[in-house]
Structures are given as structure tokens and as C-alpha cells.
Amino acid sequence: MYDAYTGQARDVKTMSGGEKFNASLCLALGMADVIQSFEGNVSIETMFIDEGFGSLDEESLNKAIETLVDLQKSGRMIGVMSHVQELKAAIPAILEGEKTKEGISRTRFQLK
Template structure:
């Protein structure tokens, strides 16, 4: 599948994925996931959960804020949003966290933290 991005910051230039930064690729991936979720709703299906695994570290401050705001908005509509991240700004804005702490011999302690 060929994915191309229309870059409005570059006067509408069409760019392939290989020409995008890590942060731009993450935003494209997030947009595709959100778009597919919305398309499925129109077909009588409802995707209740969305999991995002990292990528936030590749974003600049403005893009990070926009991505988190979009996920918060999605959560406000009743969808479950799971985020895996080590970025402090992301962790601070998520009210319920699942902390996994390794203890020994491949074992971990799992703790649910709610603010």
C-alpha cells in the first residue's frame, strides 16, 4: 500500500512516508488509526479501544500537545485509549496508569494508579 502525505506546511507538497521524520510518521499513524476507527463506526461497527505504543518522544512540544488533546477528546466520547509511554508530559496528563515494575527472574509487579 502506498501512503502519501499532503504537507500543507510546505505549500501542499506531496511526500512519501520515507521522507517524513519520526514524529511526522507517528502523527500519520495516529491519524490513520483514528480515521479507520471512525470509518468502522459508519459501517455498524464500533472500535471501543485504541492503543498507542510510544512515538510521543519523536514529537515537538506543539505536536505532542495536539496528539494528547486528540486522545483526550477521543476518550471523552467514551472510547478507551491505552498509551504506552515514558514521556513525563504524557504520563502527567493521563489520570489512570498501569505501572509494571520488574522485580526479579522475569517477574513483575503490576499496579493500577488512579489520580
């Protein structure tokens, strides 16, 4: 892998959790754009992201949230599964699930 920050090649095994998350998000978004550009009748309008946000530093988390909000504004539906409080504060619609002591799962939908 080429590290643009240092200007040198770097083994992917040296990436932090946050760097891996950012790289994965960039690859997923780039691949969606490439698929849509080559296949004229394919439209990828929904994306689900499962965790990874907890591994980000504050600056990277803010950039990720900003990117997801921009994608949502462009017409894509973004689903995020996370326990990170900053995400909960930034996302206007939340489907929250919890397991009760009795072993029953309950869900609650919140709109802000």
C-alpha cells in the same frame, strides 16, 4: 504523499518520527470512523497506542494528548504504552509495570 504545509508532493521516507506518528494516529482514527460508518453494528470503543510519543516535539505532543483526552471524553477507552512523563501527568489512570532485580514483574495501578 502530499505535504499540505509546503503544498508539494513529498516522499514518505523524508518524514520525521513525529510526522510518522501523527500520520499513523490520524490514519488509525480515520479508519475507525470509516469502519463504524460503513458497518452499522460495529463500534470501536477501545484503542491502544504503543509508543511513538517520544518522537514528538512539545507542540505535537500537546496536540496528541489533547486528541486522546477528547476521544476519552467521547466515550472511547484509550490505552497508552509510553515512558513519556508528560503523558503520565496528563492521564488520570496509570498501570505501571516494573521488573525487579530478582526477575519478577510487579504492576501498580494509580488513579489521580
